[in-house]
Amino acid sequence: MTPPLSLQDRLAFRNGNRLKLGLFGANCSSGRAVTMVDERWSAQWPDMLRLARMADEAGLEFLLPIGRWKGYGGDTDYQGSTFETVNWASALLASTRRIGVFGTVHAPLIHPVIAAKEFVTADHVGEGRFGLNVVCGWNEGEFEMFGVKQRDHEARYDYAQEWLDAVKAMWTRTDEFDINGRYLQLKGVRAWPKPYGGSRPMIMNAGASAVGQDFAIRNCDALFRAVKHSGLGEARSQVAEVRERARQAGRELSVYTIGVMTCRPTRAQAREYYEHCTLEQADWSAVDSIMALQQINPADYSEEAFRKVRRDFANGLSGFTLIGDPDDVANDLASLHEAGFAGVALSMVNYGLELPYFCDEVLPRLVRKGLRVS
Numbered sequence: 001m002t003p004p005l006s007l008q009d010r011l012a013f014r015n016g017n018r019l020k021l022g023l024f025g026a027n028c029s030s031g032r033a034v035t036m037v038d039e040r041w042s043a044q045w046p047d048m049l050r051l052a053r054m055a056d057e058a059g060l061e062f063l064l065p066i067g068r069w070k071g072y073g074g075d076t077d078y079q080g081s082t083f084e085t086v087n088w089a090s091a092l093l094a095s096t097r098r099i100g101v102f103g104t105v106h107a108p109l110i111h112p113v114i115a116a117k118e119f120v121t122a123d124h125v126g127e128g129r130f131g132l133n134v135v136c137g138w139n140e141g142e143f144e145m146f147g148v149k150q151r152d153h154e155a156r157y158d159y160a161q162e163w164l165d166a167v168k169a170m171w172t173r174t175d176e177f178d179i180n181g182r183y184l185q186l187k188g189v190r191a192w193p194k195p196y197g198g199s200r201p202m203i204m205n206a207g208a209s210a211v212g213q214d215f216a217i218r219n220c221d222a223l224f225r226a227v228k229h230s231g232l233g234e235a236r237s238q239v240a241e242v243r244e245r246a247r248q249a250g251r252e253l254s255v256y257t258i259g260v261m262t263c264r265p266t267r268a269q270a271r272e273y274y275e276h277c278t279l280e281q282a283d284w285s286a287v288d289s290i291m292a293l294q295q296i297n298p299a300d301y302s303e304e305a306f307r308k309v310r311r312d313f314a315n316g317l318s319g320f321t322l323i324g325d326p327d328d329v330a331n332d333l334a335s336l337h338e339a340g341f342a343g344v345a346l347s348m349v350n351y352g353l354e355l356p357y358f359c360d361e362v363l364p365r366l367v368r369k370g371l372r373v374s
């Protein structure tokens with residue numbers, strides 16, 4: 001018997017920090033920075049392990065990987081080298097003590113019986129610190145690699161619903177059962193052990209569409225949504241609205257966001273480094289290939305607007321930019337919290353080199369603001 005662990009404790013990452021913090025995308029080469037600079041993130045295992053232990057020691061709440069099967073090409077083959085996320089999570093959970101680690105799983109590509117057991121395995125390794133990010137996928141080349149035909153957008157979430165219901169059934173049902181769904185026909189299913197401590201892993205997704213958000217409201221504990229500085233006012237009401245809709249459906253949903261950070265001792269140094277990496281040294285051919293995959297066509301934009309979109313893609317594809325000195329970054333994080341976000345998943349050009357400065361300078365400022373306990 002494992003000691004009991006409540007779902008509430010899991011969702012709070014077993015601490016009282018009001019603003020939760022994590023790292024996003026470190027399982028992929030170059031992380032979320034589409035740049036050619038030499039110090040871009042390698043995502044090699046020794047660096048990864050050192051980073052996870054550093055984040056764990058600093059009290060960060062989570063590591064969120066990207067489920068990516070095929071690199072984007074360009075001069076650097078952006079995100080061309082990636083660790084499979086559930087194996088990655090298991091290994092990191094075995095090597096850390098407190099931090100939560102997510103697996104990011106494409107429902108249409110991984111059989112639910114295998115998936116449910118992988119999640120339970122990682123959850124026991126981490127004594128209840130595993131979390132699940134369910135994604136439906138969008139990258140045609142990845143589906144072709146698997147020989148799987150991508151469903152239309154709505155049907156993707158229909159399938160994901162059946163897939164997640166099956167996973168949850170395997171996490172909870174103690175009998176032998178059949179599943180006779182529209183997509184899944186499974187006979188005589190048995191699954192032991194159950195997740196750690198009598199509760200289940202935290203479940204998140206990052207649907208941006210109406211169906212994606214409805215999926216989160218029905219099934220998830222956390223919804224991740226990207227926001228920009230210019231959209232913060234709007235985000236405040238959208239966060240409140242989606243949480244209220246969840247409440248009306250009898251569910252509690254936390255909303256998180258993603259931040260792309262460059263923090264340096266002075267604002268000028270931060271700005272200079274940001275411009276060096278994401279403008280002068282951007283891997284523009286990779287940026288163009290990502291945009292083509294997402295059917296973003298120059299013909300649909302004015303020249304100026306297209307340049308801006310292209311720049312956003314170079315800057316980690318999307319996300320709130322946190323650029324400045326430690327006060328600027330702490331203030332930006334506070335404004336995200338104030339807009340209703342429960343937490344932020346951060347990325348940086350080189351996580352291993354940049355995280356120590358963030359922990360030394362920004363975390364104490366967040367403690368002083370009452371957003372985190374020391």
Ligand SMILES: Cc1cc2nc3c(=O)[nH]c(=O)nc-3n(C[C@H](O)[C@H](O)[C@H](O)COP(=O)(O)O)c2cc1C
Nearest residue numbers: 066067104135137138206207208209212224226258
């Ligand atoms: C924080 C975050 C993480 C995401 N992770 C992945 C991922 O790892 N793999 C993937 O294929 N899509 C990923 N996505 C894309 C979403 O799952 C989703 O498909 C996208 O936001 C579009 O929303 P929609 O499916 O409702 O149209 C992510 C999006 C965000 C904002």
